[in-house]
Amino acid sequence: MVTMMPRPYLKMLTASKWISKVECLGAVRREESLGRAGGRVASAILHPRVGWLRNSNGDRDFGGWSWKNAEVGLSRVGHRHFCASVGTADVEKSAADEGGLTAPSRPTLKELCDGMVPQHILEKAEELGFKYPTVAQQDALPLLLSGTDCLLHAQTGSGKTLAYLLPILSKLVPRAAVQAVIVVPTRELGMQVAKVARTLMGKSLKSVDSDTEGKEAGKVAGKGDGKGTLTVMTLLDGGSASRQKKWIKAAPPQLIVGTLRCLIRLIESNHLRTNAITTLVIDEVDTLLGSAKEGNNLQNLLAVHTRATDRQTIFASATIPQHNRFLHDCIQNKWAKGNIEHIHVSPEVMMPLYLQHRYVICDNEDKLDMLVAVINEDCPRAAIIFVNEQNDKARRNGDTPATITTAEFLSEKLRLGQLGNGERERWEPLILEEDDHINQRVSTLSDFREGRCLLVATDLAARGLDLPEVSHVYNIDLPPNVTSYIHRAGRTGRRPIEEEQGFVTNFIISKELFVLKRIENESQSRFTPLHLDAAADRE
Numbered sequence: 001m002v003t004m005m006p007r008p009y010l011k012m013l014t015a016s017k018w019i020s021k022v023e024c025l026g027a028v029r030r031e032e033s034l035g036r037a038g039g040r041v042a043s044a045i046l047h048p049r050v051g052w053l054r055n056s057n058g059d060r061d062f063g064g065w066s067w068k069n070a071e072v073g074l075s076r077v078g079h080r081h082f083c084a085s086v087g088t089a090d091v092e093k094s095a096a097d098e099g100g101l102t103a104p105s106r107p108t109l110k111e112l113c114d115g116m117v118p119q120h121i122l123e124k125a126e127e128l129g130f131k132y133p134t135v136a137q138q139d140a141l142p143l144l145l146s147g148t149d150c151l152l153h154a155q156t157g158s159g160k161t162l163a164y165l166l167p168i169l170s171k172l173v174p175r176a177a178v179q180a181v182i183v184v185p186t187r188e189l190g191m192q193v194a195k196v197a198r199t200l201m202g203k204s205l206k207s208v209d210s211d212t213e214g215k216e217a218g219k220v221a222g223k224g225d226g227k228g229t230l231t232v233m234t235l236l237d238g239g240s241a242s243r244q245k246k247w248i249k250a251a252p253p254q255l256i257v258g259t260l261r262c263l264i265r266l267i268e269s270n271h272l273r274t275n276a277i278t279t280l281v282i283d284e285v286d287t288l289l290g291s292a293k294e295g296n297n298l299q300n301l302l303a304v305h306t307r308a309t310d311r312q313t314i315f316a317s318a319t320i321p322q323h324n325r326f327l328h329d330c331i332q333n334k335w336a337k338g339n340i341e342h343i344h345v346s347p348e349v350m351m352p353l354y355l356q357h358r359y360v361i362c363d364n365e366d367k368l369d370m371l372v373a374v375i376n377e378d379c380p381r382a383a384i385i386f387v388n389e390q391n392d393k394a395r396r397n398g399d400t401p402a403t404i405t406t407a408e409f410l411s412e413k414l415r416l417g418q419l420g421n422g423e424r425e426r427w428e429p430l431i432l433e434e435d436d437h438i439n440q441r442v443s444t445l446s447d448f449r450e451g452r453c454l455l456v457a458t459d460l461a462a463r464g465l466d467l468p469e470v471s472h473v474y475n476i477d478l479p480p481n482v483t484s485y486i487h488r489a490g491r492t493g494r495r496p497i498e499e500e501q502g503f504v505t506n507f508i509i510s511k512e513l514f515v516l517k518r519i520e521n522e523s524q525s526r527f528t529p530l531h532l533d534a535a536a537d538r539e
């Protein structure tokens with residue numbers, strides 16, 4: 001099927017099987033991100049922001065190949081995305097590529113941040129595999145590094161953490177004052193962000209213990225001159241308040257990653273002084289502002305305990321419902337300066353293109369059997385199975401939470417040899433939910449990161465968690481709205497440079513089909529039914 005692509009994506013397309021000439025307007029911003037491998041270009045996906053070619057193995061590659069005059073057959077895949085087949089012979093070789101594949105001419109992270117981020121941090125980033133910026137980082141870093149207040153609005157897994165950490169880390173100086181605060185909604189996300197910050201800052205010199213696990217605060221080498229040291233401290237829900245107060249005094253941090261309740265508690269008890277804060281990041285801002293528990297705390301932190309004029313404020317999330325309203329509120333309520341910039345990366349594409357959304361219609365009582373069948377078919381590298389949190393009524397009645405019934409069902413199937421590939425230990429399901437003790441939550445996540453492959457979780461795991469091994473997400477219960485769906489789905493497909501395929505499968509009863517269709521429309525994605533019988537027949 002060949003489809004015309006509307007402006008501003010491509011122009012001069014002909015409605016024949018092969019498009020004779022493609023000229024890029026908005027669609028392929030960087031010609032150099034088109035590529036070729038092994039002399040054969042098999043397909044291309046035209047993304048409104050990036051264009052790339054895939055070779056016949058599905059690998060992405062870059063080369064000095066010109067997009068112009070390539071023969072492209074376009075077919076529509078979803079609302080705004082187009083799949084293209086590109087004829088090899090007509091892909092024009094650019095003058096820059098005489099000797100085979102060349103490096104892409106888009107800037108490296110080092111080039112993009114040159115002179116604004118210390119070299120040792122950029123070198124560390126490169127060591128970690130962050131050689132080229134993601135699209136979100138390329139769009140955001142110039143503004144973030146200039147000190148402008150920003151609303152960073154980019155897909156899940158697009159690399160927002162590194163984008164806001166680089167400006168922070170490049171400004172910290174080793175004096176005893178808190179200079180930057182990153183607010184996160186959950187303990188798990190806080191630990192993850194702090195870990196990235198510490199890794200970027202370099203080798204740990206010494207570990208200080210502000211929290212129960214003894215791992216969450218660390219002194220790290222600072223500024224590359226070997227003299228000053230910087231401390232990244234976490235102040236997270238579940239940690240001991242007295243220990244946090246003790247450590248903030250004993251090892252004054254320059255950067256704090258915290259949950260609102262802990263931050264406000266320490267500010268109001270005068271253990272945390274805010275007068276030297278020059279950067280304030282609110283990660284997952286929409287969930288914090290939307291929460292009855294946290295909304296007031298956040299507003300107080302933004303406008304009462306600190307002043308927007310004294311700091312750079314960065315709000316980040318993949319979903320900011322009614323973002324214009326939010327920007328208006330920011331200015332009106334003095335949560336940010338009046339010149340706040342909205343960096344909206346790929347606004348036309350709400351979820352990564354390389355996610356595949358599927359659904360299975362079945363009765364409620366068959367959902368778990370269906371789940372087992374789909375898991376056996378998929379054989380995921382790692383998977384998160386989402387269930388809804390237990391409501392208050394069920395809690396009061398003493399009902400068993402869905403996390404436990406699901407995990408027990410899977411365990412039983414595993415015991416009977418009806419689930420997985422025989423590696424019993426690896427397939428034993430883990431559970432992550434709010435009610436677990438924090439030490440249990442820490443060890444669950446670390447087991448999952450270290451190779452266990454099934455995690456049954458509530459929405460506690462939906463925001464921000466970066467588990468790149470997750471190849472599949474299963475929604476046993478449909479999330480209540482498109483925002484939750486986007487975040488759950490975003491736990492897979494988290495390799496922004498590789499664009500590795502991730503699969504999201506929804507188990508619904510027939511009455512829920514209209515809810516799924518609403519999510520499909522609002523997220524501008526395409527959901528396809530999964531027919532298990534057909535799959536079984538193929539075997």
Ligand SMILES: Nc1ncnc2c1ncn2[C@@H]1O[C@H](COP(=O)(O)OP(=O)(O)OP(=O)(O)O)[C@@H](O)[C@H]1O
Binds near residue numbers: 131137159468
């Ligand atoms: N420049 C880069 N090159 C390669 N990988 C990167 C780069 N920047 C970030 N990553 C990786 O991308 C993954 C997603 O990054 P990150 O967690 O910051 O996404 P995010 O935008 O915050 O997602 P979410 O909205 O779900 O919180 C991480 O595994 C991170 O290590």
